[in-house]
Amino acid sequence: MRVVEGLWVQDAPPAQDNTRRAFETSLTRLGLDRLDLYLMHQPYGDVYGQWRAMEDLHREGLAQAIGVANFYPDRLLDLVLNNEIAPAVNQIETHPFFQRTADQALMREHGVQHQSWGGFAEGRNDLFTNPLLAEIGARHGKSVAQVVLRWLIQRDVVTIPKSVRPERMAENLDVFDFALTDEQMASIAGLDTGASLFFDHRDPEMVAWLSKRRLEG
Template structure:
């Protein structure tokens, strides 16, 4: 599919699965028993030019600390469950301090109705003349969190991108921040609650 597109390879950013000479980013999807061994292989691929960058998913501060203490190559990203109900404040600060991008998967809370109908978010959507989804995504991007909302609906995809023509005020950012329940919609394992008090 990539070759058939006719686009120059250097204009594409490929994370995985593409039968190419190199990948732009490869993620360790979940912490396992031999994270250091896995990371070692990825670092070797990085040093050999087969990877442009290495990232992790679902890793807490202790797991990231072990990686950064044992390798020269720091992960560029940690992809973790993040939405307005689970804002990951402590881990976010750790990532910022170590220049690791905080990437939110499920930034819209897996489409949970209680989020899209939340009175605070609906009030802000009306105030800014945007949807509640756009308010949630804008809140996260204003906190320097990369978002990857999932949708197969072209109209929703377009709306998810169209979030940079407004900015929440400091007072409105605080209103959304107060919605944090430290609640996992995906049921993270106990190892990921080591960073609680986010």
């Protein structure tokens, strides 16, 4: 089993101590003695202090890999260039309407794995009935969801689709017996709007909102 947990902004200052405490709380809640991957959830607060504490957790073998989420290229590069360990992963909003090709190029250059959250855009923008994706799916005998997952995989983007329904979980796993053609990949590239369907992590209002938000429990 691969276990991934996230460090929230509230766990930041003073980062070294609080990061370790937050990590230990996660281990207790999960009933584990180490994690496969530990992610910093947002690029806010004492990012450097949090990252150094995460580097220590990694060196001690408590977090096999460490990474970040929601880091735009400027923040990611700053973190990579000014610390000892580069994030193994950057988990960012990525779906057909917000494809993040420039982000991915930078991540490739620095050995950071691109991971998608919201791969289905949580169904926004009528993703599941998009005519182009449906037409491509029909050619392969696959659903829109399967086309999107295949498109992410062929772009070398790690995907973590979320479903509470067993039949959809099975559907989402059944994507390794077909391949999209170069032409189909290129036509899906045309759906990119270059903009988030959720929020911009560089919008000051969003920075203020996320920094004030407290997780329960």
